[in-house]
Amino acid sequence: xxxxxxxxxxxxxxxxxxxxxxxxxxxxxxxxxxxxxxxxxxxxxxxxxxxxxxxxxxxxxxxxxxxxxxxxxxxxxxxxxxxxxxxxxxxxxxxxx
Amino acid sequence: xxxxxxxxxxxxxxxxxxxxxxxxxxxxxxxxxxxxxxxxxxxxxxxxxxxxxxxxxxxxxxxxxxxxxxxxxxxxxxxxxxxxxxxxxxxxxxxxx
DNA sequence: TTCGTTATTGGTCATATTGCCATATAGTAA
DNA sequence: TTACTATATGGCAATATGACCAATAACGAA
Numbered sequence: 001x002x003x004x005x006x007x008x009x010x011x012x013x014x015x016x017x018x019x020x021x022x023x024x025x026x027x028x029x030x031x032x033x034x035x036x037x038x039x040x041x042x043x044x045x046x047x048x049x050x051x052x053x054x055x056x057x058x059x060x061x062x063x064x065x066x067x068x069x070x071x072x073x074x075x076x077x078x079x080x081x082x083x084x085x086x087x088x089x090x091x092x093x094x095x096x097x
Numbered sequence: 098x099x100x101x102x103x104x105x106x107x108x109x110x111x112x113x114x115x116x117x118x119x120x121x122x123x124x125x126x127x128x129x130x131x132x133x134x135x136x137x138x139x140x141x142x143x144x145x146x147x148x149x150x151x152x153x154x155x156x157x158x159x160x161x162x163x164x165x166x167x168x169x170x171x172x173x174x175x176x177x178x179x180x181x182x183x184x185x186x187x188x189x190x191x192x193x194x
Numbered sequence: 195t196t197c198g199t200t201a202t203t204g205g206t207c208a209t210a211t212t213g214c215c216a217t218a219t220a221g222t223a224a
Numbered sequence: 225t226t227a228c229t230a231t232a233t234g235g236c237a238a239t240a241t242g243a244c245c246a247a248t249a250a251c252g253a254a
Binding site: 003004007008009010011013014015017018019020022023024027061062077078080081083084085086087088089090091092094095 | 100101104105106107108110111112114115116117119120121124158159174175177178180181182183184185186187188189191192
């Protein structure tokens with residue numbers, strides 16, 4: 001893989017995370033599995049909008065789902081995405097100086 | 098600051114990074130200061146496009162510039178953004194499993 | 195089967211992002 | 225001043241993204 005291809009992949013990953021609602025979802029999932037409904041309660045707005053955010057995260061391999069009856073539970077596929085929060089917090093903190 | 102506001106800020110930061118060309122720029126700057134022209138050579142495309150990417154990074158406090166004659170040098174304002182690369186690499190590696 | 199609940203998908207519109215062209219600005223040198 | 229180099233900005237068209245509404249699908253219970 002060329003360096004450029006690597007940057008393209010990384011950019012796609014970042015884009016998949018770079019949204020307020022999706023960050024909320026990831027943050028919540030970092031504390032454990034959670035149903036789509038609960039995530040909707042958390043994020044607000046239209047239910048289909050939240051579902052689409054989940055679909056996007058799924059498409060990028062950030063979350064996985066499992067169905068139990070009518071309920072779909074989501075969990076982080078790669079818990080290390082939480083490192084992004086640590087990074088982002090650090091950067092925002094730096095900026096204040 | 099509410100949790101939501103925090104997510105909004107983090108999302109903006111991630112968006113500012115979430116582009117192939119801007120990642121290339123940040124990666125290059127992580128190895129030291131560099132002129133706009135050199136960054137253009139690196140990234141390719143139109144000069145004004147690269148300039149706009151730089152302006153965006155500047156607007157988000159990710160890079161700083163300094164002018165020396167007609168040349169403008171850029172550097173990372175918050176070197177810790179490099180942590181994002183480490184994170185992203187980890188996540189992409191995890192996905193392959 | 196039909197009903198009710200939960201979640202996803204399709205359609206559409208508004209807005210944001212990106213890239214290129216042309217132009218403008220900042221600085222140096224003659 | 226003019227000419228030249230290095231960068232930045234304005235404008236526009238193409239594309240991408242996000243939010244909502246409506247319709248659909250998946251499942252359990254009756």
